[in-house]
Amino acid sequence: MSSLSNQVREILAQGQWLKRDLETLRDDADLYDAGLSSHDSVNLMLALEEAFDVEFPDALLKRRTFESIQAISSALSQLKIDAPVP
Amino acid sequence: MSNFVERAHRVGREVASRHVDSVDRDARFPRESFDALRDERLLGMLMPRELGGESATIGDAVAVAHALGQYCSATGMIFAMHQIQAACLMRHGLSSEGLRSVASRVARDQLLLASATTETGVGGNVRESICAVQAKDHRFTIEKQASVISYGSHADGILATARRSPDAAASDQALAVLLAEDYTLEQTSGWDTLGMRGTCSNGYVLRAEAPLDRLLPLPYADISARTMLPITHLTWAGTWVGIVTDAVARARAYVRAEARKRGSAPPAAIRLAALVAGLEAMQGHLEAALARFERASDSPDKLTAMSFAVAMNALKTSTSTRAVELINEAMLICGINGYRNTGPYSLSRHLRDAYSAAIMVNNDRIMGNTSNYLLVLKDIPELNA
């Protein structure tokens, strides 16, 4: 498990949007199936932007970008996040 | 004028306009209009030709709703709501055998489809459900407290949202395609309203049992973003612009008649110039949104982009608000003759019907969604973006 996905997990844990246990949720599991609503997903984006000090360009602001921990991690790495920010 | 629009005007002129007063007064289903729409075979227009339809575009359906709205708002709105359901079936159901056969029945037998998204307990938040699909063997059941199902008891089928399974999250929904033989409706509330009276939007308990292959395979979240939301706002806006178009036509006829009587322009002529400009802007907004949908139509990525949802939401909130304002202007032009319930310049029904637009999924709820998107959306759209 990459450190990026671990950080995403931490943000998901803080947000408390999911109805499933994060521990058992796989990196490729569908977050919307796990209870993330479209309203929550905006809060998730805000939390990610704040934690990683990035801005998602509009081209990435679609459902699929935030559908799993894996998808989020790959979007973040597209934005060239290497160093974890505390 | 397209062939579809010509057929719609024929139904409007020869049938809908003759019955509009009793449909409105008695809050009754516009049966004659729908018999005529079936005779013109307009209910199946969106379905592909090989299934017996006419492979019409969403733009064609919007144009028909716009034409019908000029004669009878309820006819236009019911047509719009039906085509939204037909579009979900056509765009997301044709790969499955069970749904393909429903689609071909919609085309060949001109079935009328209704919608049960609103639910007691979640209100207008159509992206959440309380009721759930209960699967057993090859069948499923749904029991939904549907607080509003327009023309529910006149429809041949209903598309209903429900949680995908009893343990699914509220937003993890599926869309079920139910035919009249699959369900019973127990009426729980009536429809004695200010306007849109002919939509007969009673409340019901919907109890259904159907084969599992009648669940659309795509999650409702995707169906909603790619089809339901944009096509709802486009076809509704088409109907509303149609209502305003007739109100403006009445104001224009009034000003012309006054001018002939006086031999010069009446004072209200200035207001009419502004009103016509307002209608042009409304129509332009609808056409631009339609063109935007058509550019995105085959791209799930473009359809699920936030900027696209913001544009479709803007069409809904702005058209619904402007409709009431413009009809009000038309009434000031026609004066007491606009205020009357009868006569060629009456605008009372138009105004009452238009008031439904802002609460038909409340504008505050829609602006709430948009404002949420704007917390992360950054780009300023270019012209023709």
Ligand SMILES: Cc1cc2nc3c(=O)[nH]c(=O)nc-3n(C[C@H](O)[C@H](O)[C@H](O)COP(=O)(O)OP(=O)(O)OC[C@H]3O[C@@H](n4cnc5c(N)ncnc54)[C@H](O)[C@@H]3O)c2cc1C
């Ligand atoms: C003519 C007509 C036909 C209809 N036909 C159908 C149909 O066929 N099938 C169907 O399923 N439904 C239908 N509806 C229902 C419609 O789609 C909406 O679901 C319904 O109008 C919402 O009802 P509501 O105002 O009680 O609920 P809500 O949307 O819950 O609104 C109630 C109040 O709460 C406010 N509010 C609630 N939540 C928020 C939020 N998050 N942000 C901001 N404000 C909020 C609203 O502004 C409003 O003041 C129809 C409605 C009309 C008017």
